[in-house]
Amino acid sequence: MLELTDIEAGYGRTQVLHRVTVPTGKVVAVLGHNGAGKTTLLRLAIGLIKPTRGRVVFDGEDISSLAPNKRVARGLAYVPQGQQAFGQLTTLENLQLVADGRRRGKALIDAQLSRFPALEKFAGRKAGLLSGGQRQQLAIARALITEPKLLILDEPTEGIQPTIVAEIEHTIMQLADEGINVLLVEQHIGFALEAAERYVVLASGFVTHTGEGGLAAASTVRAAMAI
Amino acid sequence: MTKKPWISLSGIGLFAVLLLTVAPLVLSDHWLNNLGKYCCWAIAAVGIGLAWGRGGMLVMGQGVFFALGAYAMAMHLTLETAGDRVPGFMVLYDPLAPLPMFWEPFRSAGFTLAAIVLLPVVVAGILGYALFKRRVKGAYFAILTQALAVALATLISSTIRETGGDTGLSDFKYFFGFVLNDPANRLMVYLIVAALLIVCLLVVWQFYRSRFGELLIATRDAEERVRFLGYDPANVKLVAFVVSALMASIGGAMFVPIVGIITPAEIGAAASILMIAGVALGGRASLFGPALGAIAVGWGQSSLGSTWPDGWTYILGLLFIVVILFLPNGLSSLPARFMRRARPKPPEPPAPAIAAVELEEVRS
Amino acid sequence: MTDASLVVTDLRVEFSGFVAVGGVSFDAHPGEVRFLIGPNGAGKTTCIDAITGLTKGTGSARLGEKELLGKQVHKIVRLGVGRTFQTASVFDELTVLQNLDIAAGLHRPSISLLRARRGVDPSIERALEETGLTGELATPAGILSHGQKQWLEIAMLLVQDAKVLLLDEPVAGMSQDERTATGELLQRIAAKRIVLVVEHDMDFMRRFATRVTVLHQGQVLSQGTVAEVQADPKVQEVYLGTAGAATTAAMAVVLEKGD
Amino acid sequence: GDDAAAAGSSAAASCVDTSGDTVKLGFLNSLTGGMAISEKTVSNVLHMAADEINADGGILGKKIEYVQEDGATDWPTFAEKTEKLLTQDCVAAIFGGWTSSSRKAVKPVVEKLNGLFFYPVQYEGLESSPNIYYTGATTNQQIIPAMDFLAAKGVKTLFLAGSDYVFPRTANAIIKLYAAKLGIKIVGEEYVPLDKDDWTSQVAKIAAAKPDFIFNTINGSSNVGFIKAYYDAGLTPAKTPIISVSIAEEEAPAMGHEVTGNFASWNYFQSLETDTNPEFIKSWKAYPNSSGVTSDPMEAAYISMYLYKALVEAAGSFDVDAVNAAAKAKPITFDAPEGKVTLDGENHHISKPGHIGRINADNQFDIVWASDKFIEPDPYLEGYDWFPADIRKQLTDAAG
């Protein structure tokens, strides 16, 4: 569905990604050390940075030069790393923001509020005052309200309490079952591989390894990443 | 920036030679005097570079400190010229009233010199302490300081008997005993200004290469983080702010004998912004940028302003736009840009990170 | 032992009526890696905020004889309390060395600030080595990776010779072996200091915690060794979750086998 | 100080070169900044006068070549440009200025360098300089006639409204002295900064004070705000008329109909019927960049150039000292649009007719009062016993 082919990209003069091609699949996991370029790859997928080489194709359409909001309209959704929310807006406003202009917007919000009870509880509070984990839940909820075809998640369980991690993992699996594709960056290799149909390992911006998902791949990946 | 101190030092040396020996030889009296005036602005600009370029405090009211030095000096020179008489302009409004109390001490040369140094230190100290402790920063700080400059200029304009009002103070005959009209003495005054500019450059040079310089940048980029390293950022900023105020005051004080007149217009909103313009043009965070930028803007005003007055306003406007838009680090960043093009892949500073901080500042 | 301990008693933090921390007491001692865990929003970060002066709190937080609450942030740091943030914050424009040098400046007389830096402080060299950042000396901190930034933050606390290190999710976003390295680092530096870690990574906690305090809705829910806490049904209910615990446990087994 | 100060002053030798067939003159007005709104017309009319004189054969047969400088509404810039014009461009004389502040900035420089400055705007008097010629009114030619007019109308109470700078402040100081003598009570005095338009609070005070007349020394566009606030407050020329000294044909249109019916004291009005005025108006209307109306400051600027021509021709030289000597030698007289004016060679001011006009619906002035003869300039008010001699003495002493 989302094809990232032969990508080069970076910041200013520093090149971060070197000829990266990501395999396609229902759930694709991107693994790698700190600073390997995982976030850069996802930012590129959503359109926050533009590739200097290579193509981004979604549903057969080349979206390489589309602005992020246009990509969202095409069915991509993005949960950035680091529990990001609109701090000056209330929790509810954060959700309304994306629900605005959608049919059944209210229902979509309610669905997410019941998925994440903490958000329901703090609906009227400024998102900037939420705890890190609460903000992360809010970010995922916000992404889901756009009813995406492909969900891009950058370390969604980072800083989340185990019970909710389990829920989020469950949710991701469920979404995949519902037919939503997922591009996932996750340090939690075990879960990532369990969920993933395919995975790719990045090291210093190069693809060092790709393969099929499943728990069995864990040891291969650990070995690949230990280099 | 701290790696090659001798490059900067020899730069200052070269600058000193140009200002102190070459300029007096090649320039006419008129242009030498003008250069002296630009140097006054340059002194203030060096301070702005420290506070704004390095410290991130957009000081839009340096006119306030420029005024402190300038009016202290002007009051002394006015009294020196008037002798035991009440200055002429005061007679117009109330011929019988004595000299206002606050003028009296300025009869003394020593007091005047002390005031030029201490007044800005005290005023900036109190103001800065109050503002920084209350964590006033970003756009708030800029607008507040600008408002102060406007308020002071209006105050001076409206206290016509006490300060000369909008007309300002002028027509000085002596400068600490020296007859100001004497060309030799005028040269001396020029040399004093030029030397003071060099001294200010040396002072900030040492600031920039010192640990304080690094701490100042750290405070600029992440003030709260500095707090969590055990420093009070208010104090760090205060030092830079006070030093920049002192420089503005010195620039203002020398402006008076050089130009022969000081008025509220030299300290109000427009003047304060023009000081910033030079700094932005030259390069706010560089050592020489602010001084050179101020001199360039001064020169542009004198020369382009006369050949093409309407045009100069447009040029000045465009200068602001083009420089800030395309050359945020000023003209002094041009050489570095070319050098970088020649060398392969040097690290780029991560721009968005800084921007985020700045945005927070504007909004917080 | 107690003279240099961090003792928090009945700490309360309210935000316009909302009680974020409602009377928390715990203590931490040199030589231990103390973990503070609990559900999202339990008040962990707020506790640290209060102890370090970022947020106003009532009650008491003492380091040895010294009361911390009510003091200004930088004064608390000067008493030897250092912290990191949930999102790493370093001075992006400055190099790693400059970052560390500023941190080290804490113990220098202020007048020395006006002199230029010559050479590298031994304390900085040690910290670089501890954190494996030696090679990045001249790198602008802004272009370090997420994990390296977190190490740099820890290194900054080390050069400050902080007696108390309050670390808010220090391994978030790190890969498994980076976590291990960080954990080992924490164990080493905890020998002479108080280390308090907030983390959601339970594997990490199991491997490196000496004692654990569990917060829930601004209260201490449970306290004790890893085993004790894990066995506490209340903790399982609100935090670990039975299913979650099972999965993570299973994962741990898988990964262990992979080694 | 002792007079050694003056010793240094004659140091600079003049670099004026009139050996060719041109003479260089300097024009100095604010073409940018706040005062540009007033000074641009003065600058334009100076150009017109120079063109006329050139078409007529120039001065002493030499064509005028002018150097235009911008004072930029900044008094130090006026000083700098004066110095530049005299030492770099070596002009024989400088024309221009508007505010008294700008003149006071120019004065020390022309005195130091022994240059000539021709200043065209009515002002507060109490000044005279060997290096300045004043072609606008001093107080006894504008303010005092206005006061006489008010006294004749039986005005008992007066409110003073002015901009906050040297001209209005000084003018009002003089008005207060004279009012005391005339038995007119000053019921209030208000100042607003030159660059502020909002007069509502002050006009409320005026309305409450209910004066017979308002004496207006406001300058520039602040006048518009004043007139609008006055009209808004329901004050009318029938009940509380205004007499202004800085609203002329040029300014009135920007105030629309709201200013109609009020008075102004000037020496020249466009509506004046003299021999030369129609010609002046005609030339000006035909001149490029013309505003279409003539006014007192314009006329004064226009004749300043002719005054200079007359002076130089009487002296037979462009030399400053020769020009000043010629001024003293015998009265210089010439036909100005305001009438036949005579230069006072001692104080460098010219005689002027006093006029009071009333603003009509076309923003022109109907002349309602005229002095019976031309008024001799008396900048230090020596002919007026109500002006305290000790002030005069202090002022002349301070001026050195």
Add this chain to the structure above:
Amino acid sequence: MDALIAPLLNGSAQGALLLLAALGLSLTFGQMGVINMAHGEFLMIGAFAAYLVQQVITASNLSIPVALPVAFVVAGLFGLVLEVTIIRRMYRRPLDTLLVTVGVGLILQQAALQIFPSQGVPVEKPRWLDGQLTVLGYNWPLRQLFTILLATACVAALSAWLKYTSFGRRIRATVHNRDLAETSGISTRTIDRLTFFVGSGLAGVAGVAASLIGGTNSQMGAQYIIPAFLVVAAGGIGQLKGTIVAAWAVGVALAFFAYWTTGSLAQVLAFILVIVFLQVRPQGLFTVRTRSLA
């Protein structure tokens, strides 16, 4: 009684004009973080637009009501052009917008000086604004009442726009985190342009009101810019209600100071008052808090 009622009413009108001038800023500065120093010149553009409308529709009774929307659109378009050409490149360093727009202001001022008669142009007040309303014995100019009503209408329209349409949320989201907004599906470009258009347009409306009070000339904008910024800052950035209260307070303070002291001193005192206030409450009257470190 007069000593109280006159300054109070005059001050309220002054405050209303200040509010009109500040309203657009509370959008572009308060919401978007852009420090537009050319806002005063947009105000001037509005005033000149009113004059031009009057050249076409000579009946002043009609021309002012027509001029209001025209000035809004014209000034708004200028703002739009500014946004599209310059501001959009600068969202990542908002403090610098201050300097760039100083340059823009200079150019607009000089252009106005050259295009229009330098003395300024008359804008005629509608006849129905002639006269006064007697309030407790004080003859209150109708024009002042009009300024207050106009300000009220603008505030109502603006707050309704922000509150009842999703734009308010979108603007705030965009300012807070541009990337995040963009990836949440918000077209930040559209939001930026629209916000800037409306903010600048409001300056144009303020210009029409200002043209009924003072001169319409190239310098007119300069006197409003700093007070307007102070009002926004004192009210609390991004807080519409704060801006309203602050504008009213400054207007009334100005009027009372002017009553007791002189016009010049009143300006000085009002400035000092705001500066001292911001000293005590650096975040303004109404504040938003977040936990973010930066």
